[in-house]
Amino acid sequence: SEPVSCTGGRADMSLDGLRRTFREHVFYTQGRFPSVATRNDLYMAFAYTVRDQLLHRWIKTVEQMAGKDLKIVSYLSAEFLLGPHLENNLINLGIYDDVLGIAKEEGFDIQVIFDQEEEPGLGNGGLGRLAACYLDSLASLEVPAIGYGIRYEFGIFDQEIRDGWQVERTDQWLRLGNPWELARPEITCRVSFGGRTEPYQDDRGRYRVRWIPHRTVKGVAYDTPILGYRVNTCNLLRLWKAEAIESFEFEAFNVGDYYGAVDEKIYSENITKVLYPNDEPVQGKQLRLEQQYFFVSCSLQDMLRIYKLGGGKLDRFSRHFAIQLNDTHPALGVAELMRLLVDEEGMDWEPAWDVTCKTFGYTNHTLLPEALEKWPVELFAGLFPRHMEIIYEINRRFLDEVRRRWPGDEARVARMSLIDESGGRFVRMAHLACVGSHAINGVAELHSRLLKEDVLRDFHEMTPEKFSNKTNGVTPRRFLVLANPGLTRLIEGKIGDTWIRRPEELRKLEPCADDPAFREEWRRVKLENKKNLARVIRERTGIEVDPASMFDIQVKRLHEYKRQHLNVLHIIALYDRIKRNPSYDLCPRTFIFGGKAAPGYFMAKLIIKLINSVGDTVNRDPDVNGRLKVVFFPDLNVKNAKFIYPAADLSEQISTAGKEASGTGNMKFSMNGALTIGTLDGANVEIREEVGAENFFLFGLTAEEVYSLKRDGYRPMEYFQANPELQRVVERIASGYFSNGDRELFKPLVDALMFHDTFMLFADFGSYADVQGRVDEAYRDREHWTRMSILNSARMGKFSSDRAIREYCEDIWKVKPVPILLE
Numbered sequence: 052s053e054p055v056s057c058t059g060g061r062a063d064m065s066l067d068g069l070r071r072t073f074r075e076h077v078f079y080t081q082g083r084f085p086s087v088a089t090r091n092d093l094y095m096a097f098a099y100t101v102r103d104q105l106l107h108r109w110i111k112t113v114e115q116m117a118g119k120d121l122k123i124v125s126y127l128s129a130e131f132l133l134g135p136h137l138e139n140n141l142i143n144l145g146i147y148d149d150v151l152g153i154a155k156e157e158g159f160d161i162q163v164i165f166d167q168e169e170e171p172g173l174g175n176g177g178l179g180r181l182a183a184c185y186l187d188s189l190a191s192l193e194v195p196a197i198g199y200g201i202r203y204e205f206g207i208f209d210q211e212i213r214d215g216w217q218v219e220r221t222d223q224w225l226r227l228g229n230p231w232e233l234a235r236p237e238i239t240c241r242v243s244f245g246g247r248t249e250p251y252q253d254d255r256g257r258y259r260v261r262w263i264p265h266r267t268v269k270g271v272a273y274d275t276p277i278l279g280y281r282v283n284t285c286n287l288l289r290l291w292k293a294e295a296i297e298s299f300e301f302e303a304f305n306v307g308d309y310y311g312a313v314d315e316k317i318y319s320e321n322i323t324k325v326l327y328p329n330d331e332p333v334q335g336k337q338l339r340l341e342q343q344y345f346f347v348s349c350s351l352q353d354m355l356r357i358y359k360l361g362g363g364k365l366d367r368f369s370r371h372f373a374i375q376l377n378d379t380h381p382a383l384g385v386a387e388l389m390r391l392l393v394d395e396e397g398m399d400w401e402p403a404w405d406v407t408c409k410t411f412g413y414t415n416h417t418l419l420p421e422a423l424e425k426w427p428v429e430l431f432a433g434l435f436p437r438h439m440e441i442i443y444e445i446n447r448r449f450l451d452e453v454r455r456r457w458p459g460d461e462a463r464v465a466r467m468s469l470i471d472e473s474g475g476r477f478v479r480m481a482h483l484a485c486v487g488s489h490a491i492n493g494v495a496e497l498h499s500r501l502l503k504e505d506v507l508r509d510f511h512e513m514t515p516e517k518f519s520n521k522t523n524g525v526t527p528r529r530f531l532v533l534a535n536p537g538l539t540r541l542i543e544g545k546i547g548d549t550w551i552r553r554p555e556e557l558r559k560l561e562p563c564a565d566d567p568a569f570r571e572e573w574r575r576v577k578l579e580n581k582k583n584l585a586r587v588i589r590e591r592t593g594i595e596v597d598p599a600s601m602f603d604i605q606v607k608r609l610h611e612y613k614r615q616h617l618n619v620l621h622i623i624a625l626y627d628r629i630k631r632n633p634s635y636d637l638c639p640r641t642f643i644f645g646g647k648a649a650p651g652y653f654m655a656k657l658i659i660k661l662i663n664s665v666g667d668t669v670n671r672d673p674d675v676n677g678r679l680k681v682v683f684f685p686d687l688n689v690k691n692a693k694f695i696y697p698a699a700d701l702s703e704q705i706s707t708a709g710k711e712a713s714g715t716g717n718m719k720f721s722m723n724g725a726l727t728i729g730t731l732d733g734a735n736v737e738i739r740e741e742v743g744a745e746n747f748f749l750f751g752l753t754a755e756e757v758y759s760l761k762r763d764g765y766r767p768m769e770y771f772q773a774n775p776e777l778q779r780v781v782e783r784i785a786s787g788y789f790s791n792g793d794r795e796l797f798k799p800l801v802d803a804l805m806f807h808d809t810f811m812l813f814a815d816f817g818s819y820a821d822v823q824g825r826v827d828e829a830y831r832d833r834e835h836w837t838r839m840s841i842l843n844s845a846r847m848g849k850f851s852s853d854r855a856i857r858e859y860c861e862d863i864w865k866v867k868p869v870p871i872l873l874e
């Protein structure tokens with residue numbers, strides 16, 4: 052067919068065109084004239100102006116892909132932590148300055164407009180943000196891709212700090228409308244739950260099974276265009292919302308039962324109401340399992356629908372779709388694709404299984420054994436009677452194979468089974484994902500190695516060829532160009548802007564580290580960024596911080612393994628030194644924390660309280676005299692993070708070795724010129740390799756040492772008794788020094804450390820405090836520090852999500868870019 056013409060009109064990206072489109076949207080979309088337009092009207096009009104540009108490219112993308120023999124990546128993720136769209140799209144379109152100009156002409160401050168955008172917080176942290184970075188890179192590399200997920204009505208809660216405690220508030224991101232999405236009421240899927248199964252013979256006399264479900268809901272597609280950086284590829288993020296099926300249809304179920312019908316509606320809509328705010332799996336919650344199945348089933352039905360439009364034969368499905376499972380949340384997809392192919396499409400088991408395994412890849416994101424998802428068989432079979440049968444059949448065939456390879460090794464069979472029977476019966480989602488995928492990967496070198504040696508050892512022994520590493524990356528567009536315009540300009544002045552697409556070219560900056568004038572400029576930019584953060588901190592917390600002090604920052608989800616409390620122990624040690632010796636020579640430091648705690652994670656919330664309590668005491672103590680400040684930055688999200696990464700001097704990456712799969716905040720900091728103090732954990736190992744050991748502050752036990760110490764019986768008390776400073780620190784907390792004499796408040800924390808110390812803070816405390824001493828010294832030599840800072844940025848190219856996505860494309864997905872032309 053003829054290419055669709057959408058040139059001129061709203062596709063006009065000239066200054067005049069943009070201005071005209073903007074004014075039209077104020078009028079015809081928002082229904083306002085300029086003098087009464089609210090801030091939100093202006094934001095919406097800008098957003099629609101930009102969206103018009105995206106839609107133009109989106110249509111071109113779809114048009115030029117249709118009918119081509121290409122392969123599409125389908126990224127299945129329960130979370131996408133996108134962050135605000137407007138600024139990012141302006142950068143990717145290359146019209147940032149134009150829009151700034153228009154705003155000025157029309158007489159308003161564009162920052163106020165940017166600030167109006169509510170970010171879609173549809174994720175908890177690392178895993179969800181990684182999915183968003185990968186969407187950016189897929190589009191920027193011109194790879195055809197669809198992100199599939201859930202349109203949560205309420206995303207991650209907003210965090211407030213009251214009296215030092217975290218208080219959760221509902222996130223109302225859709226309250227004023229979402230200009231970035233298009234509702235597709237005509238793209239719907241039916242998803243069923245419960246009921247029973249029944250055997251029958253099909254017209255060819257074959258044994259078949261039919262599922263007679265108990266209830267059915269409808270999934271409606273909501274599409275968000277995802278534009279690449281300075282390319283015309285505009286991919287699709289398709290999020291599913293649950294609704295009740297049409298009312299006339301449920302009369303069949305509830306004859307004349309109006310109230311029953313309304314209940315049904317509420318019940319159905321509940322499925323996509325709210326994101327579970329945990330960064331570990333929610334064990335045993337039916338609604339969570341329903342969410343997973345709901346979005347996976349909708350997405351697979353949608354892919355099959357799209358595939359059939361092209362007239363493809365089902366046994367060739369895997370040549371046209373590569374599906375990536377972002378952790379095990381979508382792992383049910385393995386059983387669902389089998390059900391769709393066998394029960395709905397009438398394929399035989401073996402070819403269907405072949406298609407399934409060739410289609411799926413699985414990324415693991417955690418080493419914590421307690422974080423491996425498993426579902427009680429009873430719950431699972433109740434909701435998905437047919438999938439349970441399919442999983443048993445997958446398992447039967449799989450365990451036969453295990454027994455053939457390792458005759459008589461029943462212990463191995465029990466370990467590898469898809470069903471955990473070691474006390475209660477559970478479906479092991481990671482095992483389902485491993486068996487049903489042709490590729491399995493970890494997210495950093497160390498993590499991938501530990502997966503092979505430990506968590507997924509048996510699977511690695513059986514199919515080593517499935518395993519690989521794909522070290523995480525982050526998008527330099529959002530985390531450098533957008534977050535740090537000052538540094539971007541400075542870098543561009545030296546090496547141009549090609550590094551934004553090819554960050555390896557940042558290496559060209561290395562010689563500038565030896566240029567005193569450049570170092571001076573580098574420091575000036577950092578200072579501006581710190582002033583900016585200081586202003587935001589003042590606005591949000593009332594605390595005054597000194598931009599001349601060292602900004603030492605730890606922002607990430609609150610978790611004991613991430614050891615924010617190790618950082619606090621060190622702060623108390625410094626405070627204790629000042630109290631014992633008022634003239635103690637300390638380079639002034641501002642400690643900044645940020646991050647949310649799962650609402651039910653008592654210890655994490657108590658750590659937030661401790662940070663704030665220590666802050667209250669230290670910040671007010673005249674003896675400290677400006678040498679120490681402690682701030683808890685409330686409500687860390689993508690929007691706020693942009694003030695934080697560019698302002699850091701020191702990045703805290705201090706997890707117990709062997710616990711953090713990769714980390715991605717570590718990359719965002721270092722890209723922005725912060726030096727890292729960290730353990731040999733996750734991607735820290737590779738960051739240190741890239742930037743050079745001399746530009747990285749390493750401390751602590753290695754993963755191997757952590758394992759052997761645990762194996763031989765770790766006794767925290769021994770470390771405690773050997774370190775008088777540690778004793779004084781713990782004593783200050785235990786005595787109620789930071790809690791108005793209340794000795795009970797922090798007792799759970801103190802006891803956990805003294806008697807268990809699962810994450811080995813005491814074992815690492817000495818080494819951490821020593822290396823912090825070296826940080827203090829290094830910061831005094833500002834020229835040398837700046838050198839190290841420049842080298843950190845210059846050597847971070849590897850950690851661009853573009854590199855990561857290229858590896859996935861080549862090794863796992865076997866997909867190629869498809870350049871899109873505008874005309």
Ligand code: 8GP
Pocket residue numbers: 175176177178179181329330331332378416417494523711712713714715733
């Ligand atoms: C995180 C890992 O903890 C982090 O090390 C890694 O960088 C990140 O994934 C991206 O690979 N894992 C999660 O965020 C996670 O498991 N979240 C669950 C709540 C879904």
